[in-house]
Amino acid sequence: MLAVKVHNLNLKNPVMTASGTFGYGEEFADFIDLNRLGGFVVKGTTGTHREGNPYPRMVETPSGMLNSVGLQNCGVEKFCSEVYHRIKHLDTNIIVNVSGSSIEEYCSVAEQIDALEHIPAIELNISCPNVKCGGMGFGTSPDMAAQVVSAVRKVYHKTLIVKLSPNVTSIAEIAKAVEGAGADSVSLINTLLGMAIDIERRRPFMANVTGGLSGPAVKPVAVRMVWQVAHAVKIPVVGLGGICTAEDAIEFLMAGATAIEVGTANFIDPAVTVKIIDGMEAWCKKHGVSDINEIIGII
Amino acid sequence: MKEIHDFSFLALHRHGEHYFTLVLRHSHLSPMPPVAPGQFVEVRVDGEPGVMLRRPISVHDVDPDAGTLSLLVQVVGKGTRRLSQLTEGDRVNIVYPLGHGFSVDLPVSSRALLVGGGAGIAPLFYLSKVLKAKGVDCTILLGGRTAELIPVRDEFRPYGTVCLSTDDGSLGHKGLVIENPAFAEQYDIIYTCGPTPMMKAVARSAAERGIRCEVSLENMMACGVGACLCCVTDTDQGHRCVCKDGPVFDITSMKKWYENK
Known part of the structure; x- marks a missing residue:
């Protein structure tokens, strides 16, 4: 009833988790059966280990939060030699979010992940708003986005999902550019660039001054962008941005997403993903929908 | 689990x-x-x-x-x-x-000093109970700007010797906790939780005197399970999550943190 397909990825249901909100999955193993997920996207992985930005890195804002973690991660080598072996047995799609500061770094990470048997896809992060070099720099220009995607396409042979930034004038234009460069799917949206000031201390809340906004506050923006992109490209769209409930997930599907990712909601309820899966199934039964694909992109 | x-x-x-x-x-x-x-x-x-x-x-x-x-x-x-x-x-x-709590496997009759300030007093209460049950001799040193800012101080009395410090002298010794005479005594271990400047001062003194010391940090957090990496602190091994690797850290890995005033 809930099975969907994103390019070559068979998902038992459309529910995945968003990179940077779910660690390597292990952190949530006490709360949910990870095998129930359609898939999960692990922490943004770069060519070498990164310490990320200084603390403070987050602040709660109305119906959302700002973060500026800055891609702290153990690096691709340690991911392949240690983390991968701890999670590869899971019966779900494990997707690695791949990031970098240069086209060479993106390609090198993608190539190393390509060799891992139990990783069927990568999510190319050309949209991180919290790093100085690379990240969003690649994702806000159609030409740059196409360049990095076509370079990675040459070395990566499995499902290539490209994660798009909402901090652009026309997200559909970027989506078309990466589709033309060989992307198999696009996921959107990454966080919206924001800022918050502690007026008592008269300084920004975060050490990095600006950060990425996530949570329910961004959901209508994300739904609009998913709808625009779904109408602009032929490849499947993965939707994310503030999804907290099964109803939210169904809204994204109707807007044109084939699958969705749950992010910030994992912090509020570590078991939210299975509740969303169960809720989607209940919604389908209640509405006489025998195959979730019937509602994808109906708007 | x-x-x-x-x-x-x-x-x-x-x-x-x-x-x-x-x-x-x-x-x-x-x-x-x-x-x-x-x-x-x-x-x-x-x-x-x-x-x-x-x-x-x-x-x-x-x-x-x-x-x-x-x-x-x-x-x-x-x-x-x-x-x-x-x-x-x-x-x-x-x-x-x-998170990762305090080390409590101490030999019977060990001497422990628990230093708390403000809301940092909270975890020291359960710690003092557990240590008392293990036969550890606890001195509990609590500090605040004023007497009103040292809550539940009397609840600690069954579990050790309670010493107090206030900035204004309205209760106990006048001054900082590290200026309290109880702080200068010899201990097998010092545990501390409270405002960062207080914990750093306690950690620096413990390091100088060669006393084992654990600090309990409080950073802004989102997930609480080591997934979002928002609550990191500087350690000698780089950024570590307060929620998962801490909140309690042994100061042997925190030199960079406590030396940075």
Whole structure:
């Protein structure tokens, strides 16, 4: 009833988790059966280990939060030699979010992940708003986005999902550019660039001054962008941005997403993903929908 | 094993306008998991517009047999203010036990010093109870700007020698906790939780005197389980999550942190 397909990825249901909100999955193993997920996207992985930005890195804002973690991660080598072996047995799609500061770094990470048997896809992060070099720099220009995607396409042979930034004038234009460069799917949206000031201390809340906004506050923006992109490209769209409930997930599907990712909601309820899966199934039964694909992109 | 459980409201004791103790009763079907001193819980704050993320609060006391959990909370914002208004019939959703607690495997008759300031007093209470049960000789040194800012000080008396310091001299020794005569004595271990400048001063002194020392940090958190990497602290091994690698850290890995004033 809930099975969907994103390019070559068979998902038992459309529910995945968003990179940077779910660690390597292990952190949530006490709360949910990870095998129930359609898939999960692990922490943004770069060519070498990164310490990320200084603390403070987050602040709660109305119906959302700002973060500026800055891609702290153990690096691709340690991911392949240690983390991968701890999670590869899971019966779900494990997707690695791949990031970098240069086209060479993106390609090198993608190539190393390509060799891992139990990783069927990568999510190319050309949209991180919290790093100085690379990240969003690649994702806000159609030409740059196409360049990095076509370079990675040459070395990566499995499902290539490209994660798009909402901090652009026309997200559909970027989506078309990466589709033309060989992307198999696009996921959107990454966080919206924001800022918050502690007026008592008269300084920004975060050490990095600006950060990425996530949570329910961004959901209508994300739904609009998913709808625009779904109408602009032929490849499947993965939707994310503030999804907290099964109803939210169904809204994204109707807007044109084939699958969705749950992010910030994992912090509020570590078991939210299975509740969303169960809720989607209940919604389908209640509405006489025998195959979730019937509602994808109906708007 | 970490759990998500519902608790029901049992009691709320106010200590002046800044602090309160919230006592909750476990009301979930499965039993309470073991909780170590120094571990914390993530409390969901319901019914307060604008409060979305859970609030990390250290365990002040826990009785698994009675199924009770006590949280000593300082009112600092909208979330903690809402918690201070909980009453009979309310339910509270909690993710726990989280983080890495204090080391309590000490030889009988060891001498321990527990140094707390402000809301940092909270985890030291359960710690003092556990240490007392192990036959450890505890000195509990609590500090605050004024007497009113040292809540629940008398509750500690059954578990060790209580020494107090206030900035204004309204209670105990006048001055900082590190200026209290009790601080200068010899101990096998010092545990500390409170404002960062206080903990750094305690850690520097412990390091100079060659005394084993553990600090319990409090950073802004989102997930509480080591997934989002928002709550990191500097350590000698780089950024580590306060929620998962801490909140308690041995100062042998924290030189960079405590030397940075």
